Amino acid sequence: MHALSASFxxxxxxILVACRLVxxxxxxxxxxxxxxxxxxxxxxxxxxxxxxxxxxxKAVFTQESRGILYAGAQLGVGLYMFLVGxxxxxxHFKSRAKSAACVSVAGMLVPFILGALLVLWLQDVPxxxxxxxxxxxxxxxxxxxxxxxxxxxxARIISERGLAGTSLxxxxxxxxAIDDAAAWCVLAIVLATFGASQPLQIGSISIGPEVxxxxxxxxxxxxxxxxxxxxxxxxxxxxxxxxxVTQPVLMIVLALFSLAAWYADIIGxxxxxxxxxxxxxxxxxxxxxxxxxxxxxxxxxxxxxxFFTFSGLNTKLDVLFESELILVGLAxxxxxxxxKFFACWGAARLTGEDNATAMAVGTLMNAxxxxxxxxxxxxxxxxxxGESLFSxxxxxxxxxxxxxxxxxxxxxxRKHRHELQPVVEP
Amino acid sequence: MHALSASFxxxxxxILVACRLVxxxxxxxxxxxxxxxxxxxxxxxxxxxxxxxxxxxKAVFTQESRGILYAGAQLGVGLYMFLVGxxxxxxHFKSRAKSAACVSVAGMLVPFILGALLVLWLQDVPxxxxxxxxxxxxxxxxxxxxxxxxxxxxARIISERGLAGTSLxxxxxxxxAIDDAAAWCVLAIVLATFGASQPLQIGSISIGPEVxxxxxxxxxxxxxxxxxxxxxxxxxxxxxxxxxVTQPVLMIVLALFSLAAWYADIIGxxxxxxxxxxxxxxxxxxxxxxxxxxxxxxxxxxxxxxFFTFSGLNTKLDVLFESELILVGLAxxxxxxxxKFFACWGAARLTGEDNATAMAVGTLMNAxxxxxxxxxxxxxxxxxxGESLFSxxxxxxxxxxxxxxxxxxxxxxRKHRHELQPVVEP
Numbered sequence: 001m002h003a004l005s006a007s008f009x010x011x012x013x014x015i016l017v018a019c020r021l022v023x024x025x026x027x028x029x030x031x032x033x034x035x036x037x038x039x040x041x042x043x044x045x046x047x048x049x050x051x052x053x054x055x056x057x058k059a060v061f062t063q064e065s066r067g068i069l070y071a072g073a074q075l076g077v078g079l080y081m082f083l084v085g086x087x088x089x090x091x092h093f094k095s096r097a098k099s100a101a102c103v104s105v106a107g108m109l110v111p112f113i114l115g116a117l118l119v120l121w122l123q124d125v126p127x128x129x130x131x132x133x134x135x136x137x138x139x140x141x142x143x144x145x146x147x148x149x150x151x152x153x154x155a156r157i158i159s160e161r162g163l164a165g166t167s168l169x170x171x172x173x174x175x176x177a178i179d180d181a182a183a184w185c186v187l188a189i190v191l192a193t194f195g196a197s198q199p200l201q202i203g204s205i206s207i208g209p210e211v212x213x214x215x216x217x218x219x220x221x222x223x224x225x226x227x228x229x230x231x232x233x234x235x236x237x238x239x240x241x242x243x244x245v246t247q248p249v250l251m252i253v254l255a256l257f258s259l260a261a262w263y264a265d266i267i268g269x270x271x272x273x274x275x276x277x278x279x280x281x282x283x284x285x286x287x288x289x290x291x292x293x294x295x296x297x298x299x300x301x302x303x304x305x306x307f308f309t310f311s312g313l314n315t316k317l318d319v320l321f322e323s324e325l326i327l328v329g330l331a332x333x334x335x336x337x338x339x340k341f342f343a344c345w346g347a348a349r350l351t352g353e354d355n356a357t358a359m360a361v362g363t364l365m366n367a368x369x370x371x372x373x374x375x376x377x378x379x380x381x382x383x384x385x386g387e388s389l390f391s392x393x394x395x396x397x398x399x400x401x402x403x404x405x406x407x408x409x410x411x412x413x414r415k416h417r418h419e420l421q422p423v424v425e426p
Numbered sequence: 427m428h429a430l431s432a433s434f435x436x437x438x439x440x441i442l443v444a445c446r447l448v449x450x451x452x453x454x455x456x457x458x459x460x461x462x463x464x465x466x467x468x469x470x471x472x473x474x475x476x477x478x479x480x481x482x483x484k485a486v487f488t489q490e491s492r493g494i495l496y497a498g499a500q501l502g503v504g505l506y507m508f509l510v511g512x513x514x515x516x517x518h519f520k521s522r523a524k525s526a527a528c529v530s531v532a533g534m535l536v537p538f539i540l541g542a543l544l545v546l547w548l549q550d551v552p553x554x555x556x557x558x559x560x561x562x563x564x565x566x567x568x569x570x571x572x573x574x575x576x577x578x579x580x581a582r583i584i585s586e587r588g589l590a591g592t593s594l595x596x597x598x599x600x601x602x603a604i605d606d607a608a609a610w611c612v613l614a615i616v617l618a619t620f621g622a623s624q625p626l627q628i629g630s631i632s633i634g635p636e637v638x639x640x641x642x643x644x645x646x647x648x649x650x651x652x653x654x655x656x657x658x659x660x661x662x663x664x665x666x667x668x669x670x671v672t673q674p675v676l677m678i679v680l681a682l683f684s685l686a687a688w689y690a691d692i693i694g695x696x697x698x699x700x701x702x703x704x705x706x707x708x709x710x711x712x713x714x715x716x717x718x719x720x721x722x723x724x725x726x727x728x729x730x731x732x733f734f735t736f737s738g739l740n741t742k743l744d745v746l747f748e749s750e751l752i753l754v755g756l757a758x759x760x761x762x763x764x765x766k767f768f769a770c771w772g773a774a775r776l777t778g779e780d781n782a783t784a785m786a787v788g789t790l791m792n793a794x795x796x797x798x799x800x801x802x803x804x805x806x807x808x809x810x811x812g813e814s815l816f817s818x819x820x821x822x823x824x825x826x827x828x829x830x831x832x833x834x835x836x837x838x839x840r841k842h843r844h845e846l847q848p849v850v851e852p
Contacts, residue, residue: 005497005687005697006691006697008500008501009504009684009688009691010688013688016677016678016681020677020681023674024674033674065497067490067493068493071430071434071494074431074434078435247459247723251727251731252442254438254728255439255443258435259439261431261435262435265432265435271431271432295724297673298720298725301673301677302677302680
């Protein structure tokens with residue numbers, strides 16, 4: 001066991017140093033930290049580090065310590081989605097309901113149509129989907145992968161540029177939140193019908209994996225958002241009374257989080273759903289602010305880099321040099337960028353937004369960031385997609401995320417520079 | 427891998443729920459949370475949960491997920507010792523140097539003499555030490571285990587009761603800090619001479635494990651506290667400038683921590699030393715306060731319970747029912763309690779403290795808490811002590827920690843109740 005401790009700390013040192021170095025470069029060219037970390041993860045994998053130094057890569061990321069990397073990665077994205085849920089605010093929807101509904105429906109519909117069309121071609125390309133996957137599962141998965149938005153990144157860009165109360169800010173936040181919630185629901189359905197879990201045997205009754213996943217998700221969601229929300233309100237009162245979240249309450253919240261993640265895992269959806277729904281059901285206000293202060297720094301600075309690296313270790317960019325896969329990659333990239341952008345831009349224009357706002361919405365909704373990586377890692381782990389499609393979607397995630405900040409500056413920043421506040425450090 | 431995620435979250439849910447339940451009971455009887463968690467860890471192991479439900483214990487703590495538990499435990503105690511180092515304040519020493527020096531020297535000397543005497547008897551008792559251990563290593567290890575003080579707990583009791591500026595507070599803090607630093611040095615020496623690491627081969631030069639451990643520790647300590655301290659001062663300036671520790675700085679600090687823990691592991695001392703020295707070398711003030719706010723909540727509420735459980739899984743209380751081992755246990759318990767108490771009380775009396783203060787110092791120095799568990803877990807992992815001595819010392823750690831709060835109330839609280847502030851929640 002002693003060797004495991006040393007190799008774990010070495011692994012973490014390499015990961016954190018790499019994330020910081022690429023993060024510094026990313027910042028130099030005006031990109032957010034998360035882009036740097038996505039790229040750092042890929043560079044630590046077989047695409048660069050393992051390509052030039054295969055023995056060193058095996059020495060740093062030993063088979064034994066990969067289990068730890070995996071657990072840390074799951075914990076990191078689980079806690080991250082819990083915090084995203086904690087920030088989820090239905091108030092956004094109300095003030096600009098019509099535009100937001102149009103933008104988000106268009107931003108879902110077009111990606112799913114494109115996904116369905118692409119899968120007609122892709123279902124016979126080797127390395128894209130696994131053999132077990134049925135057509136509609138592949139189409140829904142690819143649709144969700146194209147439709148997803150980096151909602152937390154979108155929210156951060158909007159708040160950093162002081163756009164939170166503006167027409168653009170409200171519209172983009174509302175549309176992004178609806179799109180993300182819908183994409184996660186679709187993913188849950190794909191996972192449920194794909195039935196990766198075993199049938200549950202209770203006495204002589206056998207519950208099929210689809211029933212377990214769908215029924216279990218609905219049961220959990222309803223319970224968490226009704227009974228759960230009422231019970232959890234006590235945490236909010238405790239926080240108000242003490243002026244902070246006390247250590248015992250933090251521990252109970254982390255215990256509930258672990259239970260939710262475990263439950264979501266065993267019913268066959270994924271730990272992140274458990275965390276996300278739990279976050280939505282938790283009280284807002286001082287409680288949510290202090291929970292965020294206590295969990296986010298370590299989760300983002302230590303655990304998420306584990307996820308980026310775990311994801312990068314599975315990313316093999318060399319597959320993209322095969323001729324057919326280059327075509328597949330370009331087609332998916334084009335469908336993702338143009339599908340999402342034009343759908344959102346067009347819907348915003350049709351509901352009466354000016355061109356700059358509509359283009360800004362299209363740009364913001366196009367960033368996929370960490371959310372895309374989470375979805376495709378689930379797809380790979382569950383055996384829905386193959387390594388080639390996984391690697392293509394990693395590139396797509398990085399490219400669309402890289403584009404977001406400069407394009408946003410171009411279509412909205414310049415024109416509205418006089419209204420903008422200085423960008424603060426994330 | 428998917429199953430690993432579910433079993434990890436289940437394990438964490440069980441651990442956190444158990445820690446909270448026993449924590450609530452502990453608080454009811456006026457004990458601090460840490461006592462509850464120490465006991466919860468033991469109860470989750472073969473002494474209770476595994477005794478009555480061996481299959482359930484194996485299902486929750488699977489062989490695969492134990493590696494994760496171990497890594498989380500190492501990370502937790504490493505970060506904890508980093509935070510202890512960050513709190514380490516040599517200013518305490520100055521104002522009451524004479525009393526503090528006497529109390530701490532006595533509080534070291536008597537335990538080491540008792541340890542040396544006990545090992546004369548214990549070296550032939552099976553299950554106490556491993557065969558490889560030489561007499562002086564066993565004596566030094568047992569001496570350090572008896573001499574160690576739960577410095578962080580002592581500091582918390584003093585600050586909670588508003589004794590920080592008092593004669594008692596200053597004396598106890600100074601003596602506790604010196605004792606702990608000395609006990610850790612002794613442990614480092616034991617680990618170094620025990621030479622658990624392999625000789626290092628550089629070209630034709632072979633560096634023996636003792637030289638590597640002692641030379642490597644001195645080199646690291648000197649570099650960290652001179653060059654390192656100067657470089658790390660930049661973190662302090664960054665924190666002052668931004669009014670907080672920024673995400674990139676937090677990441678660099680965690681990368682440095684991982685490097686330090688890895689280095690200490692491979693030279694053959696232990697990850698905790700790397701973290702502790704790094705903490706001492708870090709700047710104080712706003713930086714230290716904000717680093718603590720960002721790391722401590724998760725480390726204490728999530729990672730330390732993993733350590734308590736990992737430790738508890740190795741604790742087998744049934745060995746204590748063998749007749750000779752009961753005697754050994756009682757002898758070690760008596761030597762620990764009376765040795766430490768009378769040594770510190772006597773030294774304080776001799777340097778002119780009144781009886782209440784001297785007794786209070788003796789009581790406070792007697793609590794061993796988490797520090798004891800860390801030392802004996804290292805001893806067990808490195809093959810210095812056997813399971814029987816480990817289990818005896820777990821009981822000793824719990825008993826001496828349990829005694830501290832009520833005894834302190836008895837000898838000091840009542841008499842000085844009019845000066846006391848209400849106890850705040852930890």
